[in-house]
Amino acid sequence: MIPDRDLPNGDKNSLAPSSSPSHIPVLLIEVLEIMNPSPGKNFIDLTTGPGNMSKALLLANAPDGKVLSLDCDPRTVTEQNSNLAEFGSRSIRRCANFSDVLEVARAENFLEVDGILGDLGVSSIMLDHPEYGMSIGHDGRLDMRFNPELEFSAYELVNNLPEDELTTMLRGMDEKRFGGRIARSIVRARANRPIETTGELAEIVSNAIPKRFHPKRIHPATKTFLALRARVNLERESLEKCLGDAGEILKGGGVFAIICYSSFEDRIVKAMYANNRDRWERMTSKPVTPGNDEIERNPRSRSARLRTYRKIA
């Protein structure tokens, strides 16, 4: 454990009020314990979102440590500015996909860093704003793009992908048993008119799965939504590329911490370690997960798994 006095503002509870009101950071204390930020250390935040974790690192590595903060969603800029502008030139912010982290780090002369952090997936801002078109709970036009400049959205996939491709995509996201039925229902529904909204899609998927097989704790369309989101944003490909490059950017002994919220991401991270044991040392044998307190405070944290690795010098 890091002693409380070493945490930004001096105590654990002080972290909460400094968070963005629209996104509660997940496993923040645990991330800080692992990254061990102190004056002069430099970090890369691959998935800055509203900037809560970058801010915590910048508070702890003052007066001369820096953080290079990436995010591929240009719409997070306003939130990031309100959290990070106060740090001046110690906070370097770039709108970029983390698949390009090596190129960005080289361009910024930001190599040999002490730590790299990835808090994958989406922020609450993206889930709670229907214009992102990715939420089951907030009806909006189907979209799911992290960056609105991406060529195609979930709308195009849902309304154009052939049935067999939809089935393969769904089965690849662990929707093994009902992938075929869901794909058939989507194709049948769109034959009349395009499927326009997240609400319509959620209902079609839900009706395609017999009630007795509906999962208890998540919506029956959760895996379908995740499969579409991952395909639209090339999430697997971006993560694999980034994991391959992280070792080029960290210094020997540097720390790589990554929080996954779904098993497809976690499998990619575990494979990276399994295939490169000469390069990485695991810092904890099991993933760190949120405690009951955190889950109660922030139910969206419940699926988080933090894995951490040290680059072998």
Ligand SMILES: C[S@@+](CC[C@H](N)C(=O)[O-])C[C@H]1O[C@@H](n2cnc3c(N)ncnc32)[C@H](O)[C@@H]1O
């Ligand atoms: C869980 S949020 C991060 C929240 C942040 N750690 C905090 O506590 O304030 C994940 C962020 O990662 C971004 N993201 C997802 N995939 C990305 C990628 N391939 N490259 C860059 N950013 C990505 C999303 O746009 C989102 O803002």
